[in-house]
Amino acid sequence: MNVLRNPEFQRNAWLELTPQRLMAMPIILGLVALVGHKLDGWLGGLPMISLSLFVIITVMYGAKQAGESLNQELVQGTWDQQRLSGMSPWTMTLGKLIGGPVFAWYGGLICLLIYALTATPDRASLFAALTAIFTALTFHALTLLSVLLSWRKLSRSVVTPRSRGASILLLVIFAPQLIRLIVGARGAGMMSWYGWQFSDVEFALLCATLAALWSVLGLYRAMREELAFRDPPTAWIAFLLFVFAFAGGWFYGHPLPALPFTRFGPVTAHLAVCAIVALGASYLMLFSERKDWVRLRRLLSLWKDGERRRAWELTPKWLASSLLATAVGLLFAVSALATQKTMEGIALASTAAAFFVFLVRDGAIVLGLNFARDQRRADAAAAIYLLVLYVLLPFVLIALHLGLIAATFWAPLVHEQPAWLIVMLAQAAAALDFARRRWHQLPA
Numbered sequence: 435m436n437v438l439r440n441p442e443f444q445r446n447a448w449l450e451l452t453p454q455r456l457m458a459m460p461i462i463l464g465l466v467a468l469v470g471h472k473l474d475g476w477l478g479g480l481p482m483i484s485l486s487l488f489v490i491i492t493v494m495y496g497a498k499q500a501g502e503s504l505n506q507e508l509v510q511g512t513w514d515q516q517r518l519s520g521m522s523p524w525t526m527t528l529g530k531l532i533g534g535p536v537f538a539w540y541g542g543l544i545c546l547l548i549y550a551l552t553a554t555p556d557r558a559s560l561f562a563a564l565t566a567i568f569t570a571l572t573f574h575a576l577t578l579l580s581v582l583l584s585w586r587k588l589s590r591s592v593v594t595p596r597s598r599g600a601s602i603l604l605l606v607i608f609a610p611q612l613i614r615l616i617v618g619a620r621g622a623g624m625m626s627w628y629g630w631q632f633s634d635v636e637f638a639l640l641c642a643t644l645a646a647l648w649s650v651l652g653l654y655r656a657m658r659e660e661l662a663f664r665d666p667p668t669a670w671i672a673f674l675l676f677v678f679a680f681a682g683g684w685f686y687g688h689p690l691p692a693l694p695f696t697r698f699g700p701v702t703a704h705l706a707v708c709a710i711v712a713l714g715a716s717y718l719m720l721f722s723e724r725k726d727w728v729r730l731r732r733l734l735s736l737w738k739d740g741e742r743r744r745a746w747e748l749t750p751k752w753l754a755s756s757l758l759a760t761a762v763g764l765l766f767a768v769s770a771l772a773t774q775k776t777m778e779g780i781a782l783a784s785t786a787a788a789f790f791v792f793l794v795r796d797g798a799i800v801l802g803l804n805f806a807r808d809q810r811r812a813d814a815a816a817a818i819y820l821l822v823l824y825v826l827l828p829f830v831l832i833a834l835h836l837g838l839i840a841a842t843f844w845a846p847l848v849h850e851q852p853a854w855l856i857v858m859l860a861q862a863a864a865a866l867d868f869a870r871r872r873w874h875q876l877p878a
Contacts, residue, residue, distance in 0.1 A: 441521065442529020443536070446503065450537040459541045463487065467548050481553035488545040488566050496538030497573040501581050503534035508585050523657040531653065535574055542570065561635045568642035575649035582656045587724045627683035644680075648673055666747045667754040674715055674758060678708040698782070699773050705766040712759035713789060719752035720797055721813055725804035726750075727876055756793060763790045784852035788845035791855065795862040796820055802869035805876055 437443055466487065470480040507513045516526070532539065546563060553559040624631055632640070655669050685700040685707075695703035729748055736745040763786045770782035799819055803812040823843055831840035841847040842857040 437528060437532055440525060440529045440533070441519075442516075442526060443533040446529070446533030447536050450499075451540065455537060456540070459537075460544055463541065463544050463548070479552070481549055481559070484545045484548040484552065485562060485566060488542045488549070489569075491545065492535070492538045492542030493566065493570045493573050496535035496542070496570055497577040499538050500530070500534040500574040501577040504530060504578055504581050505585075508581070517661055523654060523661050523663065526661070527650070527654045527657045530578055530657075531571070531574055531650065534578070539570075558635050561639045565635070565639045565642045568639070568646040571646040572642065572649045575646070575653045579649070579653045579656055582653075582660065583722055586660075587722065628686055644676075648676070664747050667749055667751045670719075670751045671754055671758060674712060674755065677711055678704075678762075681707045681711065698770070702766065702769045702773055702782075705762065705769050709759065709762045709766050709786065709789070712755060712762045713793060716752060716755040716759045716793060717796070719750070719755050720800055721817070723750055723752050725752075725801055725809065725812070727805050727873070752797070756797060759793065760790055763787075780852060781849045784855050785846060785849045788848040788855055788858050791858045791862045792845050795858075795865040798862070798865035798869040802865070802872040805869065805872040807877075 467480060467484065470483040504513075507516065521529070546567075549559075549563060553563075624633055625637055626632075627637065651669060652673070655665060658665055682704045685696065685704040695706045697703075698706070729750070733745050733748040736742075736748065767783035767786045770786070771779040773779070774782060796816075800813065800816040803816045803819075806812065828840040828843045831837070831843075839857075841851070842854045842861075845858070848854050848858070
């Protein structure tokens with residue numbers, strides 16, 4: 435599809451690209467380039483100055499523009515009109531992704547032009563520019579996605595603080611690579627991934643490309659949901675499986691790198707990382723998705739009636755992630771018992787079991803609090819209760835010289851005493867009973 439004919443892009447272009455802005459951006463960037471040329475050698479020279487400006491203007495400011503443009507539509511009530519406009523999910527995705535930050539892309543293209551005219555014409559320079567472009571797309575897509583998820587969950591007024599918080603989180607995630615990009619890491623280092631050798635700049639481009647593809651896909655799927663398409667969590671599970679496969683690249687090579695868990699062997703170490711990723715994804719979805727108990731009741735009804743495909747379409751991502759995390763945790767426990775010494779294997783399997791028992795306990799607490807007509811403060815209350823269980827209560831018990839009891843609130847300590855898993859199971863059972871009672875109190 436021609437982007438220039440995209441109605442959403444055209445609308446944003448008319449709003450953002452005013453004559454004053456069209457004139458001011460090249461003049462200001464031209465003056466910066468002139469100063470950089472006169473001060474050649476400062477800050478890495480004009481190529482690094484122009485690339486750094488691209489990161490500041492397009493990556494960071496562009497992400498802010500993208501989030502705020504969508505947020506204004508949600509708050510002002512024009513978003514519902516766009517949903518009824520007949521635009522396809524991909525047209526809407528592309529229009530928001532390129533149209534919202536169109537002014538930032540305008541400035542970024544000027545920066546890239548200066549970079550192309552001044553940088554050394556080699557592969558490293560090209561890869562650095564492409565990495566910056568794909569990083570910008572990733573930032574924009576994830577910021578838009580965070581705004582959509584926040585609005586969908588809250589279903590009320592302004593979500594700007596959450597979108598800004600998501601932008602800050604994204605900046606923290608990508609900051610190391612952005613810094614390397616700005617200071618000009620030119621492939622001096624090498625790394626091994628699945629036994630293949632990559633230079634730093636090549637691997638940075640690979641990561642940025644994959645991140646852009648998955649983030650745009652995630653935004654597209656969110657747009658489909660907004661336009662009333664019913665999609666199962668297949669794409670989300672595929673993404674997690676991709677992360678599992680990607681993470682394995684550091685555990686299967688010669689020689690094996692010095693990474694956490696590698697003393698257990700490559701397979702067990704890889705499964706440990708996969709289990710941690712799956713657990714993190716489960717908690718992320720548990721708190722970011724809306725816990726619609728009406729949808730859960732319909733899911734259970736479809737499952738009982740044998741309509742598995744329709745039930746899978748209604749399955750929330752937190753439930754799919756939890757099921758995947760349980761399966762990976764079971765594989766890790768089996769691998770630990772098969773490859774480690776008897777006591778070490780039992781300790782590792784018990785630790786894995788403790789983490790997943792706590793996943794059940796925490797999930798039951800979050801769901802139980804959300805099993806109500808008013809869900810506005812349910813997740814915040816659940817976060818406070820989990821903070822009490824993981825931090826406050828254990829330290830109170832330690833202060834009372836009851837360290838043995840306090841240890842039953844921290845899953846990693848089961849490695850020292852597997853019998854504590856019984857107490858943890860009792861906690862999960864109590865949480866499940868709480869959720870069950872709240873479920874039965876809901877209206878029919």
